Amino acid sequence: MNSTLNQEETMPGNKAGGDMFVMKCGGSTLAALPDSFFEDLKGLQEKGVQPVIVHGGGPAISGNLEKLGIETEFVNGLRKTTEDVLDVVEMVLAGTINKQIVRRIQSVGGSALGLSGSDGGLIEARPVANSAEVGWVGDVTHVKSSILNGVMEMGYMPVVAPIGVDASGQRYNINADTAAGAVASHLGVARMIVVTDVPGIMKSAGGEKRVLPTVTVQEIEDMIGTGEIYGGMIPKVRAAIACIHGKVREVVIVDGSEPNVLSRVVAGEVLGTRIVRM
Template sequence: MEIPIQDRADVLVKALPYIQKWAGKTIVVKYGGNAMINEELKDAMMRDIVLMQLVGINVVLVHGGGPEISAMLKKIGKESKFINGMRYTDAETMDIVQMVLAGKVNKDLVKLLEQLGGRALGLCGLDNRMLMAEKKAAAEDLGFVGEITSVNTAVINDAVEKGYIPVISTIAGGYHGETYNVNADVAAASIAAKLGAMKLILMTDVKGLLRDKDDEGTLIPVVNVSEVPMLKKEGIISGGMIPKIDCCVDAVRQGVGRAHIIDGRISHSILIELFSDEGIGTMFY
């Protein structure tokens, strides 16, 4: 059914205050999950990013690429191994992670953004020592999985000032020549904090934080970070949501204006969040 012309005009008029609000501000978007492997959702997402740039928002795109890494490992006959939800990364796997993330995935996203009229620059955490890390301490050895120890945003700021969308893959350097695989949510939160971003947006495969994980009708739209320990104690924040929400809490406590977990399975979800009264997902403040 075609949307009436007046309704379309109303949508644009209602978006205007939000466009004015975010123009000139920095928003860090972590992109991953289903939105990354579904071509239709990927196209919609990249169009959203280009639109954000064209209305004057300084967009920084941080991406993962777990499914692509697993697919490449399968091609070379190497089994993916996970320990407590984290990829075990031996030296050979680290080579594949770097090749896939900083190579194919990163450059495919840059190419798509450019095709859609954006200006994009592909970067990774090794560039200008953007992300430095040490081996992650864990109960079981995870190999070359790193914990970020410092963030240098100079090259990101340079790219933004010159009118580019920085597209960042989350490979980090070690202090003795190592290369580490680091969690993309953590990297995005660390980058957002260092940039003093107005917003951090984590794209996920869930609607947001649910009071009942099996009922999408129980979405909690707004959470003060001070409420998080109690929500954990009540079991509302559990499992795979814990590290994502910890990233949001860390970002807000380090000065990011707002952090959001939004559903990347919904086409143009990021525009709904930024440019409408309703918003989408769960916001942490």
């Protein structure tokens, strides 16, 4: 870690630890969740537990691109991002989706503040290795955790859109799972929660699929190899693996429709799948 990160993480008021967690959720998943989910978020905030939300919005981006007649394609799971596509990505993620989430939290009495990774240079990025194929897609190089801590010190829940920026001001489209993992790592939280529309990582046993309560990094690699983990779950588990270092001990994948799912996970109840490094 560089000296800037170390300085930020030792600043007075840094809340890294057991009273904070990073939550990642897709925009379409969040839109489908009931008010009770957001009331649970508000309740945690009132108890002094600080959620930091990083969201996606893939289906909404695709829908808007289609309406505008802009072609889009995926290369190894990453959206090929031209300047035209990037304009729509930023509009949807930092605009529509981000503000919808903020409004839903505030509609149940919570306090939230929406941010893009461009704001204050919150998420610093560089081109991915295969940028020649995928365009303006970025990898996270640094997260200014002092900005997020400042927002929380003011009593607001940060809601972060995964847009990155480099020193020249170039924008990057960043996979939301990757961004959430980077935010968790740089904040030094103990737990990251991935809210999805599935109950966890499933494994076939005796002719039926069951949720694995705990899975190790090696078991995940084996399941990807055999095809038991596939499609959109692969970037989720890869991002989880990437952020399990330093103070981040575990990533929990849960179904957002479970009643009071966040407060139950924070309280230590076994729900969904815990990904741990052995």
